[in-house]
Amino acid sequence: xxxxxxxxxxxxxxxxxxxxxxxxxxxxxxxxxxxxxxxxxxxxxxxxxxxxxxxxxxxxxxxxxxxxxxxxxxxxxxxxxxxxxxxxxxxxxxxxxxxxxxxxxxxxxxxxxxxxxxxxxxxxxxxxxxxxxxxxxxxxxxxxxxxxxxxxxxxxxxxxxxxxxxxxxxxxxxxxxxxxxxxxxxxxxxxxxxxxxxxxxxxxxxxxxxxxxxxxxxxxxxxxxxxxxxxxxxxxxxxxxxxxxxxxxxxxxxxxxxxxxxxxxxxxxxxxxxxxxxxxxxxxxxxxxxxxxxxxxxxxxxxxxxxxxxxxxxxxxxxxxxxxxxxxxxxxxxxxxxxxxxxxxxxxxxxxxxxxxxxxxxxxxxxxxxxxxxxxxxxxxxxxxxxxxxxxxxxxxxxxxxxxxxxxxxxxxxxxxxxxxxxxxxxxxxxxx
Amino acid sequence: xxxxxxxxxxxxxxxxxxxxxxxxxxxxxxxxxxxxxxxxxxxxxxxxxxxxxxxxxxxxxxxxxxxxxxxxxxxxxxxxxxxxxxxxxxxxxxxxxxxxxxxxxxxxxxxxxxxxxxxxxxxxxxxxxxxxxxxxxxxxxxxxxxxxxxxxxxxxxxxxxxxxxxxxxxxxxxxxxxxxxxxxxxxxxxxxxxxxxxxxxxxxxxxxxxxxxxxxxxxxxxxxxxxxxxxxxxxxxxxxxxxxxxx
Numbered sequence: 001x002x003x004x005x006x007x008x009x010x011x012x013x014x015x016x017x018x019x020x021x022x023x024x025x026x027x028x029x030x031x032x033x034x035x036x037x038x039x040x041x042x043x044x045x046x047x048x049x050x051x052x053x054x055x056x057x058x059x060x061x062x063x064x065x066x067x068x069x070x071x072x073x074x075x076x077x078x079x080x081x082x083x084x085x086x087x088x089x090x091x092x093x094x095x096x097x098x099x100x101x102x103x104x105x106x107x108x109x110x111x112x113x114x115x116x117x118x119x120x121x122x123x124x125x126x127x128x129x130x131x132x133x134x135x136x137x138x139x140x141x142x143x144x145x146x147x148x149x150x151x152x153x154x155x156x157x158x159x160x161x162x163x164x165x166x167x168x169x170x171x172x173x174x175x176x177x178x179x180x181x182x183x184x185x186x187x188x189x190x191x192x193x194x195x196x197x198x199x200x201x202x203x204x205x206x207x208x209x210x211x212x213x214x215x216x217x218x219x220x221x222x223x224x225x226x227x228x229x230x231x232x233x234x235x236x237x238x239x240x241x242x243x244x245x246x247x248x249x250x251x252x253x254x255x256x257x258x259x260x261x262x263x264x265x266x267x268x269x270x271x272x273x274x275x276x277x278x279x280x281x282x283x284x285x286x287x288x289x290x291x292x293x294x295x296x297x298x299x300x301x302x303x304x305x306x307x308x309x310x311x312x313x314x315x316x317x318x319x320x321x322x323x324x325x326x327x328x329x330x331x332x333x334x335x336x337x338x339x340x341x342x343x344x345x346x347x348x349x350x351x352x353x354x355x356x357x358x359x360x361x362x363x364x365x366x367x368x369x370x371x372x373x374x375x376x377x378x379x380x381x382x383x384x385x386x387x388x389x390x391x392x393x394x395x396x397x398x399x400x401x402x403x404x405x406x407x408x409x410x411x412x413x414x415x416x417x418x419x420x421x422x423x424x425x426x427x428x429x430x431x432x433x
Numbered sequence: 434x435x436x437x438x439x440x441x442x443x444x445x446x447x448x449x450x451x452x453x454x455x456x457x458x459x460x461x462x463x464x465x466x467x468x469x470x471x472x473x474x475x476x477x478x479x480x481x482x483x484x485x486x487x488x489x490x491x492x493x494x495x496x497x498x499x500x501x502x503x504x505x506x507x508x509x510x511x512x513x514x515x516x517x518x519x520x521x522x523x524x525x526x527x528x529x530x531x532x533x534x535x536x537x538x539x540x541x542x543x544x545x546x547x548x549x550x551x552x553x554x555x556x557x558x559x560x561x562x563x564x565x566x567x568x569x570x571x572x573x574x575x576x577x578x579x580x581x582x583x584x585x586x587x588x589x590x591x592x593x594x595x596x597x598x599x600x601x602x603x604x605x606x607x608x609x610x611x612x613x614x615x616x617x618x619x620x621x622x623x624x625x626x627x628x629x630x631x632x633x634x635x636x637x638x639x640x641x642x643x644x645x646x647x648x649x650x651x652x653x654x655x656x657x658x659x660x661x662x663x664x665x666x667x668x669x670x671x672x673x674x675x676x677x678x679x680x
Contacts, residue, residue: 002554005551332501
């Protein structure tokens with residue numbers, strides 16, 4: 001306790017230097033918190049967009065090799081009705097992990113307004129799942145720019161009318177349909193889907209325009225179409241599905257549950273692959289974007305920590321040089337080298353703690369101001385502008401604070417150990433600064 | 434773990450507290466080697482009040498620093514209370530300084546961010562076996578002995594030179610050491626204050642029974658010791674015993 005008191009009082013000996021070191025640590029911590037807040041917000045936005053808006057689920061079950069080969073030979077890689085029934089039994093065992101599930105079927109074809117036809121890449125979805133996704137709280141929290149109020153308001157319509165389809169504003173423009181799509185009535189909202197069935201017959205369906213969505217991804221925006229699973233199964237003449245997406249509860253571990261599920265699927269004799277939303281192929285956009293952000297983030301963390309570390313080294317070295325004689329006196333009255341080291345690490349620990357706490361408060365204020373200001377920007381590859389948001393996360397902040405504190409303590413110990421190594425008499429006779 | 438031989442000292446008047454044999458110490462100044470001690474021998478009995486005198490550069494401070502385990506000899510043996518300091522590692526030397534030796538510096542060397550009580554208590558906080566109450570009692574007793582019992586909460590920069598040296602003396606004595614070393618303890622004090630400090634050192638020697646060894650040029654101090662060791666060219670070249678010690 002006495003060493004803590006001494007350490008605390010020592011901080012006041014050269015207030016200007018103590019303050020400048022604290023500012024350097026606090027600035028570094030603010031940098032780390034804001035950087036992590038941006039990365040965390042992007043991660044959550046991308047996760048929500050990938051899992052819900054792009055209907056990939058946290059986990060998705062495909063026929064073996066189906067993820068890569070379904071587009072080339074869909075009939076071979078469909079999950080049959082029989083397999084779906086077996087899978088349903090397995091999924092029913094996990095109400096604690098699974099929030100809800102959705103069966104999907106994707107395919108390509110042409111969409112026509114009787115005058116003009118354009119290609120589409122469509123996704124058939126169960127209407128109940130569609131409604132659950134559109135009302136999911138994560139969408140409003142993390143991707144409010146990519147979910148329109150009208151999409152939420154009309155999301156139950158698919159269940160009432162399975163013939164409805166959802167298209168993007170860009171596809172609407174190509175088809176000569178302006179927003180809002182709800183303005184079209186009767187024949188005006190009638191559209192046709194034409195495609196080659198999985199058994200090589202030409203097939204067509206009458207559908208109705210009524211819903212709007214966005215993928216959030218620029219490249220997919222002019223071809224994306226969403227309809228009911230029944231519409232797509234009818235169009236492609238199958239009762240199978242391409243994949244079964246699982247939307248997990250927040251507390252569930254995606255990787256952990258994937259392992260459990262893989263084991264049970266294998267035990268049931270089902271030949272299925274399980275893909276996760278952050279996988280290299282299934283979650284390519286998420287995976288690529290986050291990998292880039294992590295590399296960029298690591299580079300900045302390295303720079304920030306380097307600056308903080310140099311500041312600590314500088315401040316501690318000056319502090320030791322100024323107090324050589326005092327250190328010598330303490331050694332002369334019986335302090336061991338480790339006691340001197342512990343005195344200095346305590347000083348820097350207290351200083352870092354104050355700086356980190358102040359940095360956290362300032363970071364929260366900056367994040368509040370930035371979020372309140374509603375800055376808009378368009379990240380590369382995304383569709384339309386989104387709000388620049390900073391989302392601090394207490395767990396990440398705590399980890400970074402501990403990391404910074406440990407880094408400071410370790411740096412201090414190295415510096416003190418090196419400088420206080422000489423004989424006691426040399427410390428006592430040093431003139432200091 | 435504290436070795437039993439480092440337990441708080443119990444003075445036996447006939448004990449040898451310091452034994453120095455064939456001590457050599459040289460300093461390197463650039464390319465020049467300066468011999469400070471050249472085969473010095475010395476014995477100090479428990480309770481002695483001894484002055485070390487000699488011209489500047491004769492090796493007084495070097496000897497004091499070596500006996501105080503603040504520096505390392507090139508050659509030779511030093512035993513403090515029977516313990517050969519050469520056999521000790523850095524931590525054991527720290528413990529020996531803490532438990533057996535008190536050091537009084539010329540310029541007091543008080544810690545400016547600690548008050549009088551805390552400065553004196555400092556050596557005791559290293560004693561894990563000691564309770565807070567025991568530390569408090571010993572500290573207050575030491576401060577009472579030097580007449581500063583009313584200055585416990587005062588900061589060093591608010592004290593006079595004489596008061597600061599009293600604090601330093603109390604700090605040196607609070608651990609009840611077997612040996613007290615003092616390097617020019619009155620050099621930074623005016624004549625009147627120096628006289629009071631000399632009285633105090635003598636009183637502490639008498640009351641606490643610790644062995645005092647100090648180097649000084651102060652005639653007033655030298656005239657009141659029991660024994661004078663004259664050091665010249667790195668060796669003891671004269672011992673003068675004064676029975677009454679001026680007390």
